[in-house]
Amino acid sequence: MSDWRDIKDEIRARLELRRVIEHLNMGPLRKGSRGGWVMACPFHADKSPSFAVDGKGHEGHGHCFGCGWSGDVFAFWQAQRGVDFKAAVNDLAMIAGVRLPNDVNWTMPARPAPPKVEKRLVETEERPRLPPLRHLREEECAELAASRGLRPAAVWLAARTYKRAAFSMWPMHEDHGGTWSERRSGAWPSWCATDDTRNCAEFRRIDNGKYPRKDGGEIKTWSTSGKKWPLGAASLDGRKAVMLVEGGPDMLAAYDLLDQHGMVERVAVVCMLGAGNRMRDDALPYFQGCRVRIMVDADPLKDQNEPINGHLQPRKIPGMEAALRWQEQLREAGAAVETFHIGAIYEPEHLAEWYDRKRNAADVGILHSGLCDADGVQLKDVNDVVKAGAVLVYDDAMSESARCWDF
Numbered sequence: 001m002s003d004w005r006d007i008k009d010e011i012r013a014r015l016e017l018r019r020v021i022e023h024l025n026m027g028p029l030r031k032g033s034r035g036g037w038v039m040a041c042p043f044h045a046d047k048s049p050s051f052a053v054d055g056k057g058h059e060g061h062g063h064c065f066g067c068g069w070s071g072d073v074f075a076f077w078q079a080q081r082g083v084d085f086k087a088a089v090n091d092l093a094m095i096a097g098v099r100l101p102n103d104v105n106w107t108m109p110a111r112p113a114p115p116k117v118e119k120r121l122v123e124t125e126e127r128p129r130l131p132p133l134r135h136l137r138e139e140e141c142a143e144l145a146a147s148r149g150l151r152p153a154a155v156w157l158a159a160r161t162y163k164r165a166a167f168s169m170w171p172m173h174e175d176h177g178g179t180w181s182e183r184r185s186g187a188w189p190s191w192c193a194t195d196d197t198r199n200c201a202e203f204r205r206i207d208n209g210k211y212p213r214k215d216g217g218e219i220k221t222w223s224t225s226g227k228k229w230p231l232g233a234a235s236l237d238g239r240k241a242v243m244l245v246e247g248g249p250d251m252l253a254a255y256d257l258l259d260q261h262g263m264v265e266r267v268a269v270v271c272m273l274g275a276g277n278r279m280r281d282d283a284l285p286y287f288q289g290c291r292v293r294i295m296v297d298a299d300p301l302k303d304q305n306e307p308i309n310g311h312l313q314p315r316k317i318p319g320m321e322a323a324l325r326w327q328e329q330l331r332e333a334g335a336a337v338e339t340f341h342i343g344a345i346y347e348p349e350h351l352a353e354w355y356d357r358k359r360n361a362a363d364v365g366i367l368h369s370g371l372c373d374a375d376g377v378q379l380k381d382v383n384d385v386v387k388a389g390a391v392l393v394y395d396d397a398m399s400e401s402a403r404c405w406d407f
Contacts, residue, residue: 004104008074008089015096017062017073018053023095024080029053032349042080043069050367052348065348065367069338070327127199128224133166133192135159140167140206144191147208148249149387154256157264159191164231164251164269166192170203170222171211193248193271199229199280202248202273221248223273228280231271233287241267242292242335245382246275246322250295253383260386275322284333291336296323298343298370298380301354301361315355319343342379343370 018029018037029037036054041064043051051064063070071079077088093100136144136159138152144165145152159165170190188211194201202223205211210218231251236242241263245254251271258264272279275297297319304313320341327337346354347365354364371379373388 004086004089007093007098007100007104011089011092011096011098012060012073014098015073015092016054017060017076020073020077020092020095021053026080032352038348041069048347048365048367050345050348065345065351070324070331127197128201128226130192130194130198130201130224131168131170133168133194136165136167136191140189140191144206144252147206148252148383150252150256150383151259154259155252157259158252158255158269162232162235162255162269164193164195164255164271165248166194168192168203170205191248193231193251193273195231195233195235197229197234200224200226200231200273202227204248227273228277230279230283231273232268233270233283236268236270236286236290239266239268240290242270242287242290243267244270244272244292244294244326246272246295246297246319247381248273250297250382253381253386254295256386257382272322272326275318277322278325279329284329287330288334292330292338294323294326294337294339295382296320296339296341296343298341298378300343301346301364303361312357315357341368341370342381342385344368344378345370 021027021029021039026042027039029039030049032038032052036052036059038049039051039053040049041051043064051062051069053062054060061070061072062076069079073092074085074088077083077092078085081088081091083091090100136155138156141155141159142152144150145155148155155165168190169187170192171187188209189206190203191206192201192203200223202221204221210220211222212218230244243254243258245251248271251269254269254271255264258267258269270292299317299319301317302315304315323339327339330337344366345368347367350359350364353359354361369378371385371388373379373384379385379388
């Protein structure tokens with residue numbers, strides 16, 4: 001009996017995505033600056049070419065730097081023709097000249113079942129020791145909301161209904177016996193972003209101030225180890241729609257945003273603490289069959305031309321790179337993933353040249369300006385979106401994407 005995976009590999013070896021696009025008369029394709037091709041994206045209203053085919057880092061795939069769609073030739077055919085995987089293999093085999101045997105085994109490998117969660121608690125070796133935590137009181141929720149520009153009711157919802165924020169006095173000291181006590185130098189009322197698993201936690205002052213350091217400096221947050229764990233992943237409670245954000249403040253803002261749209265009960269909020277982290281492998285099965293929208297933070301392009309210790313540092317866009325990293329992991333885990341860029345969407349060829357230091361940030365073209373407030377100030381994250389409220393300024397493409405809240 002023939003295995004469908006062998007047939008898939010043969011088709012992929014014979015049939016490039018560029019050829020399929022030409023077969024569907026969806027061009028024109030033009031040569032990109034990094035060896036691939038670019039065209040207007042077929043998955044959203046694209047004013048200028050933002051869909052890259054066989055671009056650097058996406059060989060054998062198509063990727064849109066505008067709407068975030070990404071996939072191989074089979075995913076592309078399924079999306080364009082509205083067919084399932086088996087039909088896509090049959091169709092593409094005809095185009096590629098691959099003969100399908102009559103005894104194909106179409107059995108798909110079983111995906112790993114989500115790990116069993118006992119009492120909503122995941123026991124892992126990475127779980128850190130935490131100081132005492134308690135519920136945020138009403139007046140503390142109000143103070144935290146005021147410092148973040150959110151509604152007190154939304155902070156109460158995040159903290160008390162969904163248990164994503166708790167109260168602690170920080171910094172604390174843990175002695176050798178495992179007992180926590182306040183430091184003599186002082187402690188501040190703080191809120192802790194965490195979830196039921198206690199795999200990780202991030203502490204911030206409720207008044208949005210900074211913690212003093214011994215060297216005279218200041219720090220905004222203190223985090224435990226285990227930050228690869230996505231907060232809330234183990235508590236989706238059967239909900240298939242997920243909003244993924246980065247950072248504790250954006251997690252609170254996401255609850256405010258969803259509550260204002262009447263979707264907080266059916267859209268789960270998941271939070272990664274740090275754009276530089278990959279998701280832990282044991283968290284990924286929770287997302288199987290889910291639709292995930294990643295809210296991409298706005299990161300300004302910085303040329304970074306000054307060497308450090310004699311070496312030029314690589315140029316980075318942490319928010320965008322994090323979104324692409326998590327998107328790849330989640331899709332491999334069986335989730336449908338889309339990205340929503342709060343900030344600007346750049347001309348892909350210009351962006352590639354900027355990465356290679358062949359173009360300065362000021363010369364990188366912008367396809368979509370992203371979200372701005374009424375004064376034209378660029379918004380940076382979900383917290384900014386909530387504070388701007390109903391006075392957001394969109395271009396046509398961003399406006400259409402922002403309205404698609406029906407998960």
